[in-house]
Each structure stands twice: as C-alpha cells, then as structure tokens.
Amino acid sequence: MNPIHRAGTTPRYSDSTTHNGVVYCVEVPPDDSAAIAEQTRAMLASLETLLEQAGSGKERLLMATLYLTDMADYDVVNAVWDAWVPAGTAPSRACVQVVRLAKPGWRVEIAVQAALRD
Template sequence: MADILRGGTTPRYSDFTVHGGVVYCVEVPPSPAADITAQTAAMLASLEALLGQAGSGKDLLLMVTLYLVDMADYDAVNAVWDAWVPPGTAPSRACVQVKALAQPGWRVEIAVQAAVRSK
C-alpha cells in the first residue's frame, strides 16, 4: 500500500493530500460575496498555510490550474498572483474558463501540485 498523508480530511475531501513527494491542494473562496481580488487573495493565503502544513511552500509549486467563471477577471487574478509568487519560482500554470463553480458567487477555484521540501 502506498504511503499517503492527508490533512483536514472530511467525508468528502481532504484539504491536502501528499504522495510520492508531491502535495495536492484545491482551494475555493471563503466568501462568495467578496470581489475577485479578495477571493483570490484569501485563497492564496489559505493555500500558503496548507502547503506549509503539508511540508511544502509556494516556492515549490509545480503546476497550478485556475478555474475562472469570467475571463474578464483574469487581469485582477494575475495582479494578486504576481504579488504572491516569489520571483523566479513561477510554476507551470493553466487558466480555464468554466460555466460555473460549485457555489453561486465563487468566481475562481485553484488546484495546485507542489513538491514537498527535502528533509
């Protein structure tokens, strides 16, 4: 059986999953009433904390997928993202427009994979 570490596990999902030296996280906005800038900033702060709990960090991101309900939000998301990612550590990244996300008011969802820090 493979060694898998899970954190914040509920019956439906885990806040993060670690396997094979890679951590996997998905984050959604904590407040559907917030604007895109606030949603993105809150999600990135939460991701940073989750990555830390999993033994990783934003400087170890490997791949990120952004899901946007409206591509008009792309520049605002990028402004927050660019200020958050440490210089020289940008991961591979995709941005996809979706018709809707799971909750009304959510404008963005982020899925990440990151390396676990060497011990």
C-alpha cells in the same frame, strides 16, 4: 511503499493530500460575496498555510490550474497571483474559464501541486 497522507479530511475531500514527494491542494473562496481580488487573496493565503503545513511552500509549486467563471477577471487574478508567487519560482500554470463553480458566488478556484521539502 509510498504512503498517502491526507490532512483536514472530511467525507467529501481532504484539505491536502501528499504522495511520493508531492502535495496536492485545491482552494475555493471562503467568502462568496467578496470581489474577485479578495477571493483570490484569501484563497492564496489559505493555500500558503496548507502548503507549509504539508512540508512545502509556494516557492515549490510545480503546477497550478485556475478556474475562472469570467475571463474578464483574468487581469485582476493575475495581479494578485503575480504579487504572491516569489520571483523566479512560477510554476507551470493553466487558466480556464468554466460555466460555473460549485457555489454561485465563487468566481475562482485553484488546484495546485507542489514538491515537498527534502
């Protein structure tokens, strides 16, 4: 049987969930008043910590889905993303525009899946 492990669990969500060799994480901006580049940098830093704590890392990303409230932010988000992802390890990725996110100041949200280290 493959157990499910949850970390940072609240009544509504877990910071990360691992199952069958894969970790699942979602990050939102910690500061909803920050500019898009800072929102993205802060989320990626937090995501990196979550991945490491789960026994994975950004170089082990399998899939990422980015949700933007405005596609005008696409180039800025990509610049931050490209600087964060180690060369040669880019995951499959989708980027979609949404009408809004859960908090009015959030301009980006990221969901990822990554392989655990052996």
